[in-house]
Amino acid sequence: MTNRVDQPRPLDLVGNPIHVGGVATGFEATLEYRISDGHQQVTGTFAAGGGTGEHAQFHFTLDVGHTAFQADRLLVQVFEARARDGGEINAVTVPVVYGPHIVPGYYGYREHTVAKGETLSALAKSYYGNAALYPRIVRANPAQITDPDKIVPGQVLRIPIGS
Template identity: 85%
Template structure:
């Protein structure tokens, strides 16, 4: 079995710390993680299982608050470093959306089900007090919103909330 990341899920809206969990195995039960935006990254190690071939649960809370990420899309990667040369094996990559890059003081999100007559600018006015901030909603929902001028009733948007 290869390693598996159960949290976060692809395109989850995450904050700090970023919680990474799943099932894995590694050489001498050691695995590595990397969280980055292509410009900056946070790395570390953790243990899972009893050694190569033995799977175990893992959970790591990765503090990324000091990382100077430039993008709100991050890659969470979990992998085993090959014993003989340090190469990466059994790698799992999960793309996520980093809420603190979208909303200052990010601590979570609300869900809003689109109804007839909703517009992104009206939602931004309701939730942020400024219609021009609709891009926050777009950035938090890349799988849902491909064209900001075309939203449809029934869609459920994550509305990032900050302090």
Template identity: 70%
Template sequence: MTNRIDQPRKLDLVGNPIHLGGMGTGYEATLNYRVGDGHDEVTGHFQVGGGTGEHGQFHVAVDVAHAAFKSDQLLVQVFEVSPKDGSEVHVVTLPVIYGPRIKPGYYGYREHKVVRGDTLSGLAKTYYGDASLFQYIVRANPDQITDPNKITPGQVLRIPIGRK
């Protein structure tokens, strides 16, 4: 094991700051992070363990409020910079869904277990008061909803919530 991201998990719905945690090691106890969507990115570094070869836990709150992301999906990366040639090594990449791009004032989500008769427009009417906002739910669940006309009883959908 070289580096590992334990938080967030793959396709988690995250807000700002993005809490990045796991285990790692890096040259002179330094690891780097990058959060981006291909249009903009936030980068930085942090200390982990006692030095090269020693693993330690890390937790970093990455402030992405000023990033101009254009996509709901972001890539979170942790990596070491090689002392030999400056290349990025031991790169760990994790896709996440950025809630503030989906729901204004985003601060979390509810879970809704789909039952027979549920529709996305009906869920949007229940949770947002407006059936046309069903796209919030679709965008927050890209791994579960491939066709907005088809949701299945038993699915647990994330319903993004936020301040108005």
């Protein structure tokens, strides 16, 4: 194992701040991070372990509220800068869904188990008071919903909640 990101997990629905944690090693115990939507990014460094070859847990919290992300999907990346030329090595990339772009004032989500006969429009009407807001549910569940006309009983959907 070189570097591992345990939090967030792939396609987690995250808010601000974003918590990143795992196990890593880097040259002189220094690693770098990048959180990006392909347009805007936040970068920085953090320490893990006592030096090259020593693995240790890491956790950091990153306030991205000031970043003008344009997309719902973000990439959380942790990597080492190669000592001889600064190139990126041992990179780990985790795609996540950014809740504040889906629901104003995002602070979390509810889980809803789909029952027979339910539709995304009906769920949006129930949770948001407006059936036309069903795309919020679709955007929050990219691994669950590939066709908004096809949800099935037993699916557990994340319903993003805001203020």
